[in-house]
Amino acid sequence: MVVVRMWRRLFGGPARELDPERDDLVVVASSFDDVEACSTALDRASELDREADAVLRHHLRLPAEQIEAACEIAGYDGYARAETAAAAEDLVPVLLQRVQRLDPLTCSQERSRMAGLAQRHDGIADGWDALQPPRATP
Template identity: 80%
Template structure:
């Protein structure tokens, strides 16, 4: 299993990448608790295929004037902006940054930390993250 993950990371993953715009994606893991370890979240996740790609989404709130700069920086790491799903509060604009990757506790933790730093540098807040995959077929 570990060899498969390493192979995917080194040589570009599967032949066809997961499309984040697919209509059948469902949330398979999520955390909006700053102190909860990614390993614990992934261990309790239901429906998560750890060998398959997932859409990792980070939910941030940023000042409107900082959105473009934050999106540009996140874009260097392969993140794209998705449509916000929450109403704006406290004059901060909700934004979701997402990218496709295979999830493991280390990479998930690193990305969560990266997004928290990005939000902080742009006077915003990282609320949490979630991961989406297509539903697994019933056995």
């Protein structure tokens, strides 16, 4: 079991144990500041269990006609669109999420990837957050 966890931590792989549709997930880390490093956001996340998978969500705003194409591209990397509130402006809120283990490097890479995706589709990447089940208190 330790070898499997180590392999996944080093090389990635399917992280499907955590169901992103669970209703008990809480935000354990987030950053909506373009200049804040992911390492800083993760260090500030006192409730984050770094040894467990999390649902990483990217909050984007895209023109309605670009949403399908952007979601298709994100889907190649395992992202799925989650439900969001209705659009109040020209840009529609889009929430892309996937289950993965969080560390500063992968979080930074994914944030950059989503910022590029949003930009190529005439949108904005507002930030990201991560959800996990609440930790059991001893």
